[in-house]
Amino acid sequence: MxxxxxxxxxxxxSQIADLYISKGHSVHYLTTRSSAIKNEANYKGFLWNVKDMTIDAACIDGIDTVIHLAGASVFQRWTDEAKEAIMSSRIDSTQLLVNLLKDNEHNVKQVITASAIGIYPDDQDAEAFKENEIPPYADNFLAEVCIAWESIAQQFKETGVKLAIVRIGIVLATNGGALEQMAQPVKFYAGAGFGNGKMWQSWIAVDDLAGIFYHVSENRLEGVYNGVAPHPVRNRPMMEAIGKAMGKPVFLPNVPKFVMKLMLGEMAAVVLSSQHVSSSRIEEAGYEFQYPQLDQALEKYI
Ligand SMILES: NC(=O)c1ccc[n+]([C@@H]2O[C@H](COP(=O)([O-])OP(=O)(O)OC[C@H]3O[C@@H](n4cnc5c(N)ncnc54)[C@H](OP(=O)(O)O)[C@@H]3O)[C@@H](O)[C@H]2O)c1
Structure with a gap:
């Protein structure tokens, strides 16, 4: 591929790119930064500017699979400006890729775009949501972004390619991302749950997430797949498991919801919402998880 x-x-x-390269495939990638351009045999960078809607069309040469993940980080204070960047970076970049496929000869067979489990209702009591069990959607900004992103991605089908969407859960990795944020206070014996500590946290090991994208492309799967591990946990047990893995027990009471909102503003929704999400569809499609249990993932990434 x-x-x-x-x-x-x-x-x-970066994990997905490494996986394809390790399996002998070539990767082209799009970046907004000229400093991030590399020109290696199997890893070649191209520039795009989503604000100006410009793209180096040579990026598509010889490509059979497109994986679309780019977007401004949601882990920032949600000012009006930040919200605009979070939304437009995903919508406009998707439109730019659709235009690229419409306006140029290409051999692309499949596009796989990211979305997020924030699209599912915020519900502490629900059974694990499957891909076809929405609407209703969550009633917040993140869900709005996911709905708009998934909706505009449908245009890829008009270009004659197969479309798959992976709704990504809380990604656990060694450097960066949610685990680093959660582990930081635990390191100083200041770890605690959030709110009532009962929110479902549908996590996934970054290796498995890369594996799911690979599996979807290898088998040319179509439709929506949840990118979460088979055993989600609630927030307080998640924090306690992180403490156990670090040898630093979590004993403090949970940080109340209003304090989280004061600290993080509207963005607190990212940490306070509860999404109980099922991995059954991707498992039925043949994906075997390397890290199905939280303890296994923490042992690898802590
Ligand atoms: N990590 C998670 O827990 C998680 C959970 C659910 C969903 N997701 C979604 O999965 C995707 C990848 O997540 P990640 O954690 O790998 O994100 P990340 O580490 O923040 O990387 C984001 C990427 O998007 C590009 N980017 C940033 N702002 C951009 C803009 N304005 N226009 C175009 N490109 C831009 C950056 O590329 P350049 O700087 O090279 O241009 C960067 O490579 C994101 O869309 C994210 O929302 C992640």
Whole structure:
């Protein structure tokens, strides 16, 4: 395969790029930064500017699979400006890729775009949500972003390619991402749960997430797949498991919801919402998890 990845310089994209390269495939990637351009035999960078809607069309040469992850980080205070960047970086970049496929000869067979489990209702009591069990959607900004992103991605089908969408859960990795944030206070014996500590945290090991993207492309799967591990946990047990893995027990009471909101503003929704999400569809499609249990993932990434 020859894969074009957007967001290849990020936490998830870099793992996906490494996986394809390790299996003997070539990777092209799009970046907004000329400093991030590399020109190696199996890893070649191309520039795009999503604000100006410009893209180096040579990025598509020889490509059969496109993986679209790029977007401004949601882990920032949600000012009006930040919200605009979070939304437009995903919507406009998707439109730019659709235009690229419409306006140029290409051999692309499949596009796989990211979305997030934040699209599912915020519910502490629900059974694990499957891909076809929405609407109703969550009633917050993140869900709005996911709905808009998944909706505009449908245009890829008009270009004659297969479309798959992976709704990504809380990604656990060694450097960066949610685990680093959660582990930071634990390191100083200041770890605690959030709110009532009962929110479902549908996590996934970054190696498994990369494996799911690979599996979807290898088998040309279509439709929506949840990118979460088979055993989600609630917030307080998650924090306690992180403490156990670090040898630093979590004993403090949970940080109340209003304090989280004061600290983080509207963005607190990212840490306070509860999404109980099922991995059954991707397992039924043949994916075997390397890290199905939280303790296994923590042992690897802590
Ligand atoms: N990590 C998670 O827990 C998680 C959970 C759910 C969903 N997701 C979604 O999965 C995707 C990848 O996540 P990640 O954690 O790997 O993100 P990340 O580490 O923040 O990387 C984001 C990537 O997007 C690119 N990017 C940033 N702002 C951009 C902009 N304005 N226009 C175009 N490209 C831009 C960056 O590329 P350049 O700087 O090279 O241009 C970077 O490679 C994101 O869309 C994220 O929302 C992640």
């Amino acid at each position: 020859k894969v074009l990845i957007t967001g290849a310089t990020g936490l998830v994209g």
